[in-house]
Amino acid sequence: MNAANTYEAIVIGTSAGGLIALASILKGIPHNYPLPIIVVQHRAKDPKDLLEEVLQSKCVIPIRQANEKESIQKGTVYIAPPDYHLLIENDRTFSLSSDELIQYSRPSIDVLFESAAAVYRNKLVGIILTGANHDGASGLALIKKLGGFTIVQDPLEATFPIMPEAAIQSTQTTHIWNLSAIQHFILHIHSDQ
């Protein structure tokens, strides 16, 4: 990777089968990681789900639910809360929204990816992992269009290949990697921080 390819944030979207895939990518990421990692994992609106706690038990990097108007810090994994869309503001803070469901989902991957692409432009890495619907496909296409780096989990490896396949189709060419290659890329990424 050349010096011009420096990144400011990573966004990850996943649905069915996502917890195991996320854990296997995030478990080796150090707590002083130079970028923020922002995740939409489709989830029920049940307030008792323990997604953040379960992931944290497997990882050293801090894992937190994203808060309204919170400023985005490097070295942190932020997870979109249940029943809200997560968006990113120009001043690098989060906004939540109660807009309609997208692809039957709130939080929606497309909503996060589109707002992140508009803010981080070519300094964004977008990753789609396992899932059983098409959410994220148009968001990943926008990340690519605005110069960001896009990665899709190899559908052959994914527990549910529909979401990776839809993302590959919408972005045409993209990097199709297995989880260990994705983790390797994240670990060795250059940042401008």
Next chain:
Amino acid sequence: MNDVDGKELKSLLESIRFAYGYDFTDYSEASVKRRVALYMSNKKIKSFSDFSNTILKEEKAFEEFVQELSVTVTEMFRDPLFYKSLREHVMKRLATYPFIKIWVAGCATGEEVYSIAILLKEANLLDRSVIYATDINQHSLMIAKEGLFSIERMKEYTSNYQKSGGKESFSDYYISKYNSVLFDKSLRKNMVFSSHNLAGDKSFNEFQLILCRNVLIYFNQHLQNRVINLFHESLCPFGILALGNKESLLFSEKRICFDDIDKKEKIFIKTK
């Protein structure tokens, strides 16, 4: 999806404020951008400058855009544990007043207003209550006023109602009509619906309870602060303020004027 330029958007929002008196300049930029992109794609408008010109020249297009900008999607008894907490901690406080005034700010299509009316009825308080329900979106207000909701969602609402501690038969509150249900007149008789713009309009009464759930998230910190000030001014001493699950008084200079009634469910009481 279109990529809307932040500077162009700011300049359009300034022009809208000048031309129509609606101030969206302190709305969350990410949300407004998303709404603009959706509006342009629905209307097949190709460029931002075409969009800008249409909005500024045609009042009807502007009105449609306001509808688009302020549509939010909610449900009856959304977050049942919030309503449970209202039943347990707030109803008994309201019962101490001879006459109860409630403001549902940003009521959208009214699901929350009817939920509150049901709580009041079950606490035997509805007859001495008036619920003022306001929104910036005229179209949403019309729907709210009618009290007609889609029958498809009643299963979900019934389950929410039960989780909130409701003991009655939920279907007794409405009658089915084709694909809709109409909520009972007795719930609606003490509701007042009217247009109010949190970004510009002033306080219009004094309330014992203000609900404003999932509205502040659409505003930047500056406007959130302004609106909390407006609520503080509109609450009686020891009046109660209820926000959405992910909202807080964190950015407000009035934070010290409120104590928690239920920290998790974001229910506050005005103490000074």
